[in-house]
Amino acid sequence: MTNKKRSHQAEVLIEGMAEKLNRQIVGSLVACVHCGNCTRSCHYVLTNPDDPTFAPAYKADRIRKIFKRHFDWTGRVFPWWVGAKSIFTVEELEELKDIVFGKCTNCRRCSINCPMGVDYATFNRMMRGLLVSVGIMPEGVAVVSKDQWEIGNQMGVLPEDYIDTIEWMSEEMQSELDDPTAVIPIDKMDADIVYTINPREVKYDPRTISDAGKIFHLAGENWTMPSEGWDMTNFGLFSGDDALGGAVAGRVYEKAKELRAKKIVISECGHGYRSTRCEGPNWAGMDVEIPMESSVITMLRYVREGRIKVDKTRNTKSYTFHDSCNNARSCGLFEEPRELLNLVVTDFREMYPNRSENYCCTGGGGAMSMSEYTPLRLKSAKIKADQLRETGAEVVVTSCHNCVDGLTDLIKHYKLGMEVTQLVNMESEVNKGSGFNVSIPRRSIALSSNDFK
Amino acid sequence: MSEALHFAEHRLQETALLIMAGVYAVRLIWLMRFKAGKERQAPTGLPGTTKGKGIIYSWANIFMPWSMESARKHVLMWFQFGIFHMGVTAAIALSVIIPYAPEVLEITLITTIFQVVIVAAFIVGIMRIIRRISIPVLRAISSPDDYFSLILLTVWFFFAAFSVPNRWQEGETFLLTYFWLTAFFLVYVPFSKISHYLYYPFTRYYLGKTMGFRGVFPLRGTRRG
Amino acid sequence: MPDSVKINQSTIRLIKGDLTALDVEAFVFYARPDLALGSGFGNAISMRGGSTIKEELEKIGGIKSGEAVATAAGELKAGYIIHAAGPAFHEENIEGKLLITMENALKCAEEKGIKQLAFPPMGAGFFAVPLPVCAKVMIESIKRYLSGDTGIKEVIICAADNRDYKSFAVELAAID
Structure with a gap:
């Protein structure tokens, strides 16, 4: 047993953890087998292959160690054996802050690629909340939260x-x-x-x-x-x-x-x-x-019901679509934007991977507001830049303001020369009143979202 | 058969199983004492996606390597996973077959299948040990328990493979070691990462429930445009 | 539930509104010891009130946790701002520290001869003082202060939303 004195913040954080833990999070905390599959799905690891500290399992273990030491009896009885370790000082909390805010965008890509179903993003968010509760957060997070x-x-x-x-x-x-x-x-x-x-x-x-x-x-x-x-x-x-x-x-x-x-x-x-x-x-x-x-x-729905008319021939550039992590991986919204985009452009090129497997814009999880991590964010954006470049498209369309900023930033950094826009701008552009009504393709999935019910 | 082997095959196994069951029960009660999350919002996504379908998909996910990018892109790893776990199943089955239905192992085809599967799992075990030691990221995420559990299972496979023919008349060393290792394995499991199979249904249930409700599972991953 | 309660010759009034846009004699800003205005209400004070407030604060420099200091309110409708540095982020003895901060903010207003003073939910929200604790301590403290000899005639609690409002309404209703 260590005789290190625990700071008040660390005490509060551990107490807070007891309140936040639910069955889903506990399941995710105890189930990891350290197989390493998650490493192949994380954009931070893919762009920083020589640094194991970016691995989702490694990052998750920083949280898991605390959980095991205080809430799981295997960690209470044999801490060293199962890798359990408590947290004491403000410096340690600051280190944890740099991991949960700076090395993960909570994109949930590792969650869907984990054979055990460990939902790291969910408990990473939990740890962010616990650190915020004791006032340890990136300056940008503080500014925006207070606003x-x-x-x-x-x-x-x-x-x-x-x-x-x-x-x-x-x-x-x-x-x-x-x-x-x-x-x-x-x-x-x-x-x-x-x-x-x-x-x-x-x-x-x-x-x-x-x-x-x-x-x-x-x-x-x-x-x-x-x-x-x-x-x-x-x-x-x-x-x-x-x-x-x-x-x-x-x-x-x-x-x-x-x-x-x-x-x-x-x-x-x-x-x-x-x-x-x-x-x-x-x-x-x-x-x-x-x-x-x-x-x-x-x-x-407006287009399908004929309430607005669209003329796809007005958009003659080549377009690709970027799925926002939150839309696609946490809310199942990925077919509708594609259907709409196909109604308003003539040249649509899918990017790979896509839909729920798409890579994060790398500015997600609030990363755009945390300027201290910008160099790391942009370095880790290479995988996204390569993905965008491969489409050969002139314009990347997305349904997310944050992704617009994240993509714009990386496009500039990697000199991709692509434009970024949103569907609302596209649609507004093509229905300026040409009076030309495009026939609406009704595929089997058409109008089938739960939101249409 | 010596008294020592008889004890190892019966009383020892039964005691170890009881201990394991007891600890498992405690573990499950502990897990269930945490509050369950609740989704208040209306469901999202395509109508083919519901909580129920998400759960079933989530459970079946491991048997569908095409459905998960991490498995799809590394099929060899997935096969290794399959072989390793088939080896575990075979080696556990062996601990029941030998004491209670030894006649099954008089069928050459069955003993051959068991031996092939367990030897293959042993080879995968060796590969996994090398992988865990040699790959920096795996080293970084491994605890002593990770190494020990893997080595324990691999050694267990080794003795299990030699125990399959159940020829105690020719010497009991392998059988005795196999049964003592099985007993240790059973007692140690709830304290180690090997207990992941206890949690597997839960973690995948909750992920499937959430993702199904939100229209993400069954996964409509990368599709050709 | 009542939205105002009379204590001696003074009133406690609960409203929902925009603190820094209130047409009151003074309002309280939940400050940091370094007196930097920062974001949130601080941003609104800077934007609406102009640069003189910041300049005045820079001259003061800083205060200790629990203390309060008054500045003019620049171009805001209010005449004064009371900058009070209270407890934050689950630090130890939140209730006690918040009580001291409240008392000092009220005293500071009194010294300036202010008769009408508006408070935000002190420390609730960003600074993570639990809302029920905040409402209980604030109402208790204001009630105690107004029960004594004071020139403050009206204390307004300005809730930002229904969530804040409801918590204070419960505490206000509990005043005998």
């Missing part, structure tokens, strides 16, 4: 700036469509759709708001945007802070309920979709009655 807790969105967009931007985009839309009725309604009661967005759209890419607005308008949708509870992103997913996750998601659900909206539509954002659609009700402890869907599904 989302206190301002209500993760980019600190003030309410007046948000409203100004929406009104500006509304005017742009009116002038572009030359239609005075083409407005973005705010806080309209009893709308069929309440449209929630990523604050990145307000701050850096307001065009996506007006592009979405155009689509809703042309589809004759009864829609609105909320004045608050509009941020569907959720830094709780990345920071592991379930309380933040629940508070943020709860604001979205409560506002939609207050507006008596019939559906929440989530703009194209992988982590936002996962957080609001799939995780939020669990974090918030709320049974949300209002249905929710990705705007990709909404747009696809």
